[in-house]
Amino acid sequence: MSVEIITYLVYLAISIGLTIWVAHTLHKSGRVFLVDVFHGNEQLADSVNHLLVVGFYLINLGYVSLALKLGYNLASAKEGIEALSVKVGMVLLVLGGMHFFNLFIFSRMRRRATLRNNPPPVAPDAFTAVGAA
């Protein structure tokens, strides 16, 4: 096997592994959050959680696949490792960006949901009796 092939295989193994790990973390920790957002409706929370993770996989694996091609020949193992570090670094940044985007969506959903039960912004000036409508 040439250095290029080994680099590609290691790249794929690391990126796919990382994607699975981040998606798993998101799936596990995001659930509690979603159950709270949907007022304890666990079925809906699980469904939304699953859909979010599927989107996460599609975008990340899509990027991993697109970024696979190196475009030049590797002369030594040293160059292979350097190329690998650049590729994996990019994958990590994309994963990080996606992860924070997901957190942003979660927090926005939660804020929206809690806003519904928030008390009035100001205290009343007075009180009066309420008659028949």
Place this chain on the structure above:
Amino acid sequence: MSSLTVLYDPLCGLCRRVDEWLAEQPKLVPLILVAVKSDEARRRFPNLDHEPTVNDLTVISDQGAVYYGPKAWLMVLWALCRYREWSYRLASPELLPTTRRVVSLISQHRYQISRAAHLSR
């Protein structure tokens, strides 16, 4: 709180325009619009002094909590799905003085604004 009654000035074109806008907005708390000093307003709130309601927008909750002027405007925003966040922002200590100033400015000049915007009858 299950509803808010808004006492508005039916003689002011701007207020009528705002009422039309309010009617279209999705609400978190239902708004009941009642003309100031009308029979209905007196029937709903028999013990309220209705004189000041002509000068300032008045909002009263179904539990009898009365909000005047800037607070009434904030309560109306609070009742709307899209603007509840804004009601907290505008009621924050940093922005409340500005909110008060702008609201009283608009309230005092509501007939002039209505005329200038051709909203009068």
